[in-house]
Amino acid sequence: xxxxxxxxxxxxxxxxxxxxxxxxxxxxxxxxxxxxxxxxxxxxxxxxxxxxxxxxxxxxxxxxxxxxxxxxxxxxxxxxxxxxxxxxxxxxxxxxxxxxxxxxxxxxxxxxxxxxxxxxxxxxxxxxxxxxxxxxxxxxxxxxxxxxxxxxxxxxxxxxxxxxxxxxxxxxxxx
Amino acid sequence: xxxxxxxxxxxxxxxxxxxxxxxxxxxxxxxxxxxxxxxxxxxxxxxxxxxxxxxxxxxxxxxxxxxxxxxxxxxxxxxxxxxxxxxxxxxxxxxxxxxxxxxxxxxxxxxxxxxxxxxxxxxxxxxxxxxxxxxxxxxxxxxxxxxxxxxxxxxxxxxxxxxxxxxxxxxxxxx
DNA sequence: TCCGACCACTATCATATTGCAACCAGTTCT
DNA sequence: AGAACTGGTTGCAATATGATAGTGGTCGGA
Numbered sequence: 573x574x575x576x577x578x579x580x581x582x583x584x585x586x587x588x589x590x591x592x593x594x595x596x597x598x599x600x601x602x603x604x605x606x607x608x609x610x611x612x613x614x615x616x617x618x619x620x621x622x623x624x625x626x627x628x629x630x631x632x633x634x635x636x637x638x639x640x641x642x643x644x645x646x647x648x649x650x651x652x653x654x655x656x657x658x659x660x661x662x663x664x665x666x667x668x669x670x671x672x673x674x675x676x677x678x679x680x681x682x683x684x685x686x687x688x689x690x691x692x693x694x695x696x697x698x699x700x701x702x703x704x705x706x707x708x709x710x711x712x713x714x715x716x717x718x719x720x721x722x723x724x725x726x727x728x729x730x731x732x733x734x735x736x737x738x739x740x741x742x743x744x745x746x747x
Numbered sequence: 748x749x750x751x752x753x754x755x756x757x758x759x760x761x762x763x764x765x766x767x768x769x770x771x772x773x774x775x776x777x778x779x780x781x782x783x784x785x786x787x788x789x790x791x792x793x794x795x796x797x798x799x800x801x802x803x804x805x806x807x808x809x810x811x812x813x814x815x816x817x818x819x820x821x822x823x824x825x826x827x828x829x830x831x832x833x834x835x836x837x838x839x840x841x842x843x844x845x846x847x848x849x850x851x852x853x854x855x856x857x858x859x860x861x862x863x864x865x866x867x868x869x870x871x872x873x874x875x876x877x878x879x880x881x882x883x884x885x886x887x888x889x890x891x892x893x894x895x896x897x898x899x900x901x902x903x904x905x906x907x908x909x910x911x912x913x914x915x916x917x918x919x920x921x922x
Numbered sequence: 923t924c925c926g927a928c929c930a931c932t933a934t935c936a937t938a939t940t941g942c943a944a945c946c947a948g949t950t951c952t
Numbered sequence: 953a954g955a956a957c958t959g960g961t962t963g964c965a966a967t968a969t970g971a972t973a974g975t976g977g978t979c980g981g982a
Contacts, residue, residue, distance in 0.1 A: 579793035580855030582848030582862040583775050583841055589852070591768050593969085600758050610930050618754035622970045627931055637851075649929045649978060658851050665847060666758055668840045673757030676812075676833050677764070680755030687757040695870075768940090785959050797941050802960055824949060824958045 589636055590662065594621055596669070598629050599638070599655075599662055603705065604686060604729065608652050609644070618683070638662070654709040660702050667691070667698055682736040686729045693725070701725040764811055765837065769796055771844070773804050774813070774830075774837055778880065779861060779904065783827050784819070793858070813837070829884040835877050842866070842873055857911040861904045868900070876900040 578584055590596050601607045601617050614626055630653060633639045638659040644650035670687035673679055679687070690697060704724050706714040723731075753759055765771050776782045776792050789801055796804075805828060808814045813834040819825035845862035848854055854862070865872060879899050881889040898906075 578795070579858065580853065581775075581793055581858040582845040582852065582854045584772060584794055584848075585852040585854060586844040586848035587768060587771060591766070591771070593762060593766050596762060596766070597759060600756075611928080614930095618756055619759055620753075622972090623931070624933085625968095625970065628968095647929070647978070649931095651930075661847060661850070665840065665843045668843050669761040670757040672836060672840060673759075673761035675836070677757065677760040678755065679757045679760060683754065683756040786957080789959090797943090798960070799942090799962085800940070803939095822949070822958065824947095824960085826959075 586665075589638070590665075594625055594629050595633060596662075596666060597621070598626065598633070599659065600666055602639075602653060602655060602659075603663065603666065604726075606708070606726075608654070609650055610653075613653075633659075655705060657706070657710065660705045660709065663698055663702050663705070664695070682733060682740060685732045685736045689729055689732055697725055701729075761840075764813070765840075769800055769804050770808060771837075771841065772796070773801065773808070774834065775841055777814075777828060777830060777834075778838065778841065779901075781883070781901075783829070784825055785828075788828075808834075830880060832881070832885065835880045835884065838873055838877050838880070839870070857908060857915060860907045860911045864904055864907055872900055876904075 577588065590599070597617065597619060598613060598621070601613055605612075605616065607613045607616060610626065610630070613630075614621065614623055630639065630641070634641055634653075637656055639653050640656055641651045641653055644652050667687075667690050671691040674684050674687040674691065690701075693700075700720060703715050703717060704719075704726050706716065752763065765774070772792065772794060773788060773796070776788055780787075780791065782788045782791060785801065785805070788805075789796065789798055805814065805816070809816055809828075812831055814828050815831055816826045816828055819827050842862075842865050846866040849859050849862040849866065865876075868875075875895060878890050878892060879894075879901050881891065
């Protein structure tokens with residue numbers, strides 16, 4: 573993870589920013605799990621990131637303009653990590669990776685349902701979700717256009733995930 | 748780069764396959780540069796990959812079903828690396844990464860022109876390019892639909908790149 | 923005011939990965 | 953035969969990762 577530029581190729585430069593094992597997972601948790609504090613990212617991720625790695629990635633992503641850190645007024649030590657516009661625009665990459673993974677790898681049902689919805693929703697849904705993130709991370713005035721649906725894309729993704737989890741729990745109890 | 752699965756999340760699983768600094772660059776060179784031999788990939792890449800890393804990535808990507816290696820009839824030691832359907836379907840991820848990099852990072856003009864065309868062409872052009880790769884890598888019968896344009900998407904990308912390089916050379920000579 | 927829970931983050935250290943350079947043996951060209 | 957080329961491998965130093973424990977500080981309740 574050195575910061576020397578190997579070439580001016582856009583794919584290479586992007587890989588030098590987010591091309592490691594953890595950066596995109598942190599961004600995924602911020603986007604889809606709305607985790608905004610260090611502790612949330614540390615303990616509520618499926619993959620159990622180590623605290624030093626998380627600290628390093630948050631620092632690096634902040635330096636690179638993907639995230640910004642602001643103080644949490646409720647607690648002097650707490651910081652709130654927010655996505656920048658640049659960070660929000662990483663969504664299509666994550667969406668494509670999720671779609672590819674779901675098609676070709678052994679994805680679990682509950683963790684694949686969001687990918688499925690995002691895939692079916694296509695770029696229109698991505699745009700909707702990105703605009704919701706603008707409101708959430710950049711401020712209420714940062715939206716490009718007014719909401720198009722009463723239930724937000726983020727809420728729909730979350731509801732679908734919870735429905736699968738609830739269904740699995742019921743099936744486990746019944747079986 | 749261990750192969751232990753950290754979670755069944757599609758994004759995580761995808762990252763475990765191609766989430767390192769080199770795998771996607773190798774795939775990029777195969778896709779856009781049509782490099783099919785070890786030596787081509789080793790010496791004709793912008794980023795100067797080390798031979799042991801290249802050997803490792805080719806092996807790993809082959810094991811994971813992204814590439815296949817076949818013998819080159821013209822030379823007993825030479826192998827030809829081809830993309831599988833799974834590998835071809837990585838194109839949208841690369842296209843999104845290229846688009847993001849071009850918007851937000853200091854991309855050089857000649858290396859950014861392909862990203863620009865791919866971005867402007869959108870998913871329709873990606874599909875066209877993917878179908879061309881099916882013919883090139885899987886065999887003439889593997890196309891999903893007949894070619895839609897007389898000049899292939901791959902040729903258009905290559906031509907645009909060469910035009911920029913030629914333009915730069917002319918400008919250097921003139922200035 | 924004291925205590926325990928919580929906060930972001932760091933230190934240490936073993937292991938894994940990376941990257942450079944030299945090297946290899948078989949193959950093809952001349 | 954000999955040079956040049958083929959796809960690699962080996963050894964080693966530098967770097968990145970990851971598990972665990974610990975830092976100094978904050979907060980809320982008794």
